[in-house]
Amino acid sequence: MDIIVLISLAVLILILSIVVVVQSLRLQKLHQDLLRSQHTAPKVSISQPNADQLQTRLIAAYDTEITKSVAAFGADLHGTSKQLTEQVSRLTTKVIEEELEAYQKTLEEVRQVAIQAMNQIREAVEHQRIELRQGMEQELATERQHLVEKFDAKMGDVISSYISEALGSGVDLGAQMQFILTSLEAHKADIRKDLTDGV
Amino acid sequence: MAYELPPEVYSPHLLESVIYDLEQYTDWYRQTRIQRKVGAAAASQPEPDHSAETELVIRNHFGSQTPTLETLEGLLAELRALKLPEIHVKLAAMPNHEQRRVLVSWFHTNISSRALISFVADRNLGGGIVIRTPNHVYDFTWKQQLMGGASKLAGIIHRV
Numbered sequence: 001m002d003i004i005v006l007i008s009l010a011v012l013i014l015i016l017s018i019v020v021v022v023q024s025l026r027l028q029k030l031h032q033d034l035l036r037s038q039h040t041a042p043k044v045s046i047s048q049p050n051a052d053q054l055q056t057r058l059i060a061a062y063d064t065e066i067t068k069s070v071a072a073f074g075a076d077l078h079g080t081s082k083q084l085t086e087q088v089s090r091l092t093t094k095v096i097e098e099e100l101e102a103y104q105k106t107l108e109e110v111r112q113v114a115i116q117a118m119n120q121i122r123e124a125v126e127h128q129r130i131e132l133r134q135g136m137e138q139e140l141a142t143e144r145q146h147l148v149e150k151f152d153a154k155m156g157d158v159i160s161s162y163i164s165e166a167l168g169s170g171v172d173l174g175a176q177m178q179f180i181l182t183s184l185e186a187h188k189a190d191i192r193k194d195l196t197d198g199v
Numbered sequence: 200m201a202y203e204l205p206p207e208v209y210s211p212h213l214l215e216s217v218i219y220d221l222e223q224y225t226d227w228y229r230q231t232r233i234q235r236k237v238g239a240a241a242a243s244q245p246e247p248d249h250s251a252e253t254e255l256v257i258r259n260h261f262g263s264q265t266p267t268l269e270t271l272e273g274l275l276a277e278l279r280a281l282k283l284p285e286i287h288v289k290l291a292a293m294p295n296h297e298q299r300r301v302l303v304s305w306f307h308t309n310i311s312s313r314a315l316i317s318f319v320a321d322r323n324l325g326g327g328i329v330i331r332t333p334n335h336v337y338d339f340t341w342k343q344q345l346m347g348g349a350s351k352l353a354g355i356i357h358r359v
Contacts, residue, residue: 159345161323173290173298180290180328181305183339188309194332195284195311 004095008088015080023073030065202277203313205259208252209303210317211285218278220253225271232268285315289329291340293320 046054184191208214227247257266260274286306294302303316321329327340 155346159325159342173292173294176291176326177298177301179326180302180339183328184305184309184330187337187339190335191286191330191332191337192310194335195286195314197334 005088005092008084008091012081012084012088015084016077019073019077019080023069026069202281204281204283205252205255206303206307207255209299209307209315211315212317213252214278214281214283214315216250217253217256218275220247220249221256221271221275221278223247224249224253225268225275228266228271229268283313283315284311284333285317286310287317287319287331289319289321289324289331291320291322291324291326294318 204214208217224247227244230244256274256278261270264270266274288302299318302318306314306316323342325341327338327343329340330337
């Protein structure tokens with residue numbers, strides 16, 4: 001953007017210089033025309049009063065032309081400067097807008113890429129989390145099942161040992177007889193059938 | 200008609216014991232008869248001892264008749280040929296005489312009057328009874344009851 005402003009300023013200075021050169025050339029041409037007219041004009045004898053009057057008129061006309069030229073030059077210079085200023089402003093605004101638009105576009109692209117990357121990362125993390133959770137749950141279930149099976153397998157031994165330790169040698173069959181006979185009564189049909197089939 | 204053992208001979212061991220006693224007695228009887236026939240002067244061997252169950256079997260079989268060598272051998276053959284169903288009973292301790300009588304009576308009344316009942320003890324049972332028939336094992340022990348309620352036990356442990 002700085003380069004464009006510098007180039008614009010250089011162009012402005014160049015245009016002003018051209019205007020100055022053109023006006024100088026016009027003044028020089030007028031001066032040469034005047035000198036040429038002095039040399040080529042027929043010798044005319046003019047009285048002093050007339051000469052003074054002509055001199056006065058010429059000076060006045062010259063001043064008038066100079067004034068008009070300066071005014072025209074000033075107006076032209078003002079207009080040119082204004083146009084240049086407007087052009088520079090317009091160009092600068094356009095460049096800035098384009099740059100801003102490109103910057104916003106780039107920024108939006110970067111933002112989209114970042115959002116996409118974030119989403120991918122989030123999905124990967126979520127996927128990993130689910131896998132870890134499922135793995136841990138599976139391991140926990142396996143370990144739990146293993147413990148349950150181990151507990152069940154050892155339960156018989158535990159109960160036997162506990163009963164043996166708890167009862168010691170004081171097993172009273174007499175007290176158990178009712179329970180034994182009740183159990184036998186409940187299954188006597190099965191036992192009888194089994195014994196009959198087995199013989 | 201199949202030979203009927205007296206209820207007192209309720210186990211395979213008792214039956215084997217009776218057969219053994221009868222074998223001994225038959226051998227003694229045979230030798231004594233031979234010695235009498237030949238008029239041997241040597242003192243005959245004393246009559247072998249036998250158990251009360253053997254005495255009962257002989258009395259039930261012969262009644263008031265005097266046993267002969269042939270009838271004794273016939274009885275032995277009958278006893279050896281017996282194919283009786285067997286029931287093995289396992290308890291937490293060996294039952295005393297009265298407890299055996301109750302259990303044997305129950306089996307003979309409710310299952311089969313010809314069944315032979317054997318008893319063994321396993322202190323780990325704690326309580327209850329295990330019945331083994333030719334084709335099946337019936338476990339009515341406390342241990343089995345506790346094992347059967349394993350899910351309840353787990354629930355109780357979880358609650359506690």
